[in-house]
Every structure is written in C-alpha cells, then in structure tokens.
Amino acid sequence: MTADTADSTGAGGRTTLSAIASVAGVSVSTVSKVLNGRSDVSAGTKERVESVMDDLGYERRPTRRRGSVIDLVLNELDSLWSVEILRGVDEVLDAAGAGMVVSAVHGRSANTREWLDQLAARRSNGAILVVSELTPQQRKRLVAMDIPFVLVDPVGSVDALVPTVGATNWAGAVSACEHLIGLGHTRIAHLAGPRQLLCSRARADGFHAAMERAELPVPEAWVAYGEFNDRSGRAEMARLLDLTEARGEKPPTAVFAASDLQALGAFEVLRDRGFAIPQDVSVVGFDDLPVARWTHPALTTVRQPLLEMAAMAATTLLRIIDGEHVENLRLEMATELIARASTAPPRPQS
Template identity: 70%
Template sequence: MAGQTRRKVTIGEIADEAGVSNATVSKVLNGRSDVSAATRARVQEIMDRHHYQRRRPRRRGGLVDLVMNELDSLWSIEIIRGAQETLAEAGIGMVLSAVHGTSSGTGEWLEQIATRRSDGAILVVSDLTPRQRARLAAVKVPFVLVDPIGTVEAGVPTIGATNWAGAVSAVEHLIGLGHRRIAHLAGPRQLLCSRARADGYRAAMERAELTVPEGWLRFGEFNDRSGHGELSRLLDETAAAGQPLPTAVFAASDLQAFGAYTALRERGLRIPEDISVVGFDDLPVTRWSHPTLTTVRQPLHDMAAMAARTLVRLIDGEEVDLPRVELSTRLVERESTAPPGPAG
C-alpha cells in the first residue's frame, strides 16, 4: 500500500496489510469487544497512517423494499410483521411488492426499486437471477435473502431455518409415540426448504428402520387445498389397494395440516384417535384449531427481523460476519398427536 496514502483506501486493503479478515476490520470500526488488543492496535495504526475515514451511514428516514411471492397468507403476515417492526425501530419505512409465483418473473419489482432509489431490499423466497443481482449491484442496493428457492451464491446474506432438523424432530416425535406408518405431505419440490423437510422425514424413518410405502411422500403446495387433495388421494389409493392407512401424517406446513384435517373428517377419521397430524411453521392459528395442532415452530417473525437488522447493517456500510444464518426450529406439542389407536 506504499504510496497510496493520498487516495481513499478500502477495508480490504487495510485487512490485507494487517493480515486479518475484512470482518475483523469492521469489528474494530464498530468498537466490537471480540477483537484482541494487539489486533485492534495494529488495525487502528494502519487506518490512522492511511487517514482512513469510515463511510458515513446513510441518513435514516429512507425506504426498504420487502419483495415476496404473495402477501395474503398467514405465513406472509408473520414475515411482514417481523420486517416492519424492526425497520420501524431503525427509522426506515418499508414498501411491499408481490411477484405472485415461485420465480421473480419479469423483474418489474427490481425496476421499481431502482426508480424509487430504495436503500435496500429484503427478498423472500425469490429466485434471484445473476442479471437481477447485477442490476441491484449497479444501482447500489444491498439486499438480504430469506428462505431462498435455489442455491445461493457465496457471500450473499441469507436468513433461513433448520428445516431438516425440524422435520426430523417431528417424525421422531411420532415414532416416539409408537407410530410406524407415517406419511409426509411435502411442499413444492423446487424449494430448498421443502426438500430439506422431505429429507429430514426420510432420515428419521430410515434411522428407525421404517419403510416409506409408495406414494406416502407427496410433494404439493404450502396451502390447505394441497394438503386436502394430496391426503385424500393418498387415503383413497391406500384403501383401494387393501393396505392399512397411515396412523400419522407429517405436513410440511400448518396450512397443509389443516387441509389434512378436512380430508380426515370427511372420511369420519378422528384426530388424533385414528390419525395423528403434525404441521410446520407454528402460525398463531394453530393454537385455536380443534384439536390444537402439534407443529414445528419456524421462527418466521425472527427470521424477518434478523434479515431487517442485517440489511440495516449493510445500508450503514458494515461487513456481515456470517452471510448464511439458520435459526433454530423446535417442536411444539399440542393435542393433534397421540399414540396410535388399537388398529395401529
């Protein structure tokens, strides 16, 4: 860096000269305590010698875009609440955009972000293409992904949940109650979270040396209509083949679980006396259903809040230490699960 003191140096150049990471330099700039005194002194000396001046944070009072596939589901409401509350505390407004589908489509939302010069964007279940990422970089809009559809490039800030572990806990709960015939209503096949939950289901079944009959793992959509339709077909096909029905169903979302409730009641089957049901998400309505739903709590509000906090840090020019964060899921036991009945 000799001879470069007349121009503005970057955090990366300071990190290279000090022999530390960019994140460590950022910690020194932000007064974090988890840096040794010797490292702090070395980094500070280099910054002083090169007259480094931290980029001033953007003025509060700006706007952040929250881009989602849909805005009318209970799942979406929890995400919206978490993001809005956190951004409001930071003095930042929020604009909602819906892309209506599993793909970000034509990218109209992207041009709207560029037009209104948003300070940043939270992208929820959006399939971000290289072209769209390049466009965000060109207009200098930092972004954070929440629960993305596909594989994410290294270094892109991403907030998710422990989907695989959550699914394992759900199935192991049922196995612990004595269930051996367990079906799974999965979400959309193309979503990473759906595949992770399906893989967790398979892993728990294999660990218990239980087989999954043909057609008992069914990919669908995260809604009650899909849960109702897929379970109805599963039950009809199993009965037509003269095979025993499942004694338990693990649904990849609470809404699918409620669709399963309807399918079971239409056939005169009781929950949990005849068939136990487990969901995934722990939406507020699960505590009001009859019976109340055993489910895996996915911290949707917390995921959105962390995404918002991460975005605020990016807007303020800070480095993000952990680009990929997965928040813990946990099983919440309620009334919809019980040991299998005499016929089980």
C-alpha cells in the same frame, strides 16, 4: 450456523445489536430505538441498554438509516406466513426510522422485472427478498444498481456472497418424525411442499432420515409433493387415502405435513372420511402460524421462527446500509417442535 452464532460478536470482535439485546434482555428493535434516540423507550430500559453497550464496548457509528426506504418483496401477500414476515421486518425498520415498500411478485418473472424497474426508479436503499427465485440476471442488476439485499428462506443454491436468513428445516423435520415415532407410530406419511424449493427438499430429507434411522418403511406413494396451502393439503390427503383404500392397505396412523396450512387441509379431509384426530390419525405441521393454536385439536407443529428470521434479515440489511462488515452471511435460526393435542399414540391393534 445457528441463531446463537448469529448473536455473537462480529468481525474484529465488534459487538452486534443481537448480542446487546440478548444481554440486556430486550428485542433487537428496542436496541435500535435506543440507538436512534426514539422516545418510546422507558428511561429504565434505555439506561439498561446503554449500560450493556458500554460494558461490551459497543462503538456507535453514524447511521444513514433514518429516511431510508427498504423494499420488501414477497412471493405472495395472501397468507399468514407472509404476515409474520411483514411483522418482523416492520418492527425493526420502524425502530430504525426507515420506511418500507411492500411488493408481491406471485412467482411470475414479468412481475419481478416490473418490481426491479420500480426499485430503480424510487432509488431504494436496500431490499429484503422473499421470492421463489433470484436469478443470476436479477442479482447482477441489483449489484449494478448498488442496492444491497438479503434473502429470506432461500429456495435454491445461492451465491456464497449473498446474505441469507433461513431455518433448520432438516432438523425440524427430523424432530417432527421422531416425535411421532416416539409415540409408537410406524405408518407415517409425508405431505411435502413444492419439489423445486430447497426448504421442501430439506424437510422431505429430514422425514426420510428419521424413518430410515428407525428402520421404518416409507411406501413411495406416502410422500406426496404439493404446495404450502390448505387446498394442496386436502388434495394430497384425499389422494393418499384413496390410494390405500384402492389397494386394500391400512391407512397411515400419522401424517407429517410440510406446512401448517397443508396440515389443516389434511384435518378437513380426515374428518370428512370419518377419522378422529388424533385417535385415528395424528397430524404434525410445520411453521407454527398463530392459527395452529386455534384449531381443534390444537396443532402439533415445528416452530419456524418467521418473525425472528424477518427481523434478523432487516437488521442485517440495515448494518450493510450503514457500511458495516457482515461476517455471517449464512444464518440458520433454530426450529422447535411444539407438541399440542393433534398427536397421540396410535390406537392399539385389535
């Protein structure tokens, strides 16, 4: 399911806030502000949004959002990725007059149990979960507490009745590799994310699919699984270069990293080893974090719409809290290749 599908009318033909925002040329949060009578919307914008609501036959329902408390649970807080998620959720909740409590579980089940206890104690109205794993037991407890929740970027198989918001990871990886292949690269390595994560496997599968389609070989050692951080990118890149040198093989002329931070770690190692980017090795990342534009050279990457994904998750949760029927439980928002200066054709072979 694509973002375009998510912006269509809902069950029974009821118009969604996303559809109103699209037609009016504003953000979902602006539509929420108009619905909630916020004063920080210009008269012209308010009139345009309300006109679109009338044209589309939007039926306003009594809202229970103001005064609501929403839990945002992240696996980590110390990353730019988490900051983008936080920004997207905050924009929608602030527009709706809802409060937010932010927690980090650091991938530890003990912390998750503690958060569930705290959530029950403060009687949160709903939860947005961006965690490494949601176990059947945890889901059962959330249901028992009658707390609606939405998963962002789910990491594994999820019950069909659980609302999720993700991105087209496989297609994004294919576009990254096809970009490199189109430039003339044939020796391409992949710095993958954690094996257990669904998004990592989808990106690795997309890499292999693009390489197979172009009939290009992928040595087993040229796919290195790690973590979505710069330390892992450094370690994976260094190991790959050490291995090719020990075997007397030519190094890759291009690297597709499963995250921008891994790509930046690869940058550091390549420069330390005397490789010029992109003259000797082209590098592509995944996420399009703000830092991707500030690197030198600027990083070619696959844009994962993190802020929009988070905003969509918050909007979906608020609709559930308001008693609306959510017809699209599996939302996948489109990724986009952003070509910058870290990729170029390979050097001519002497």
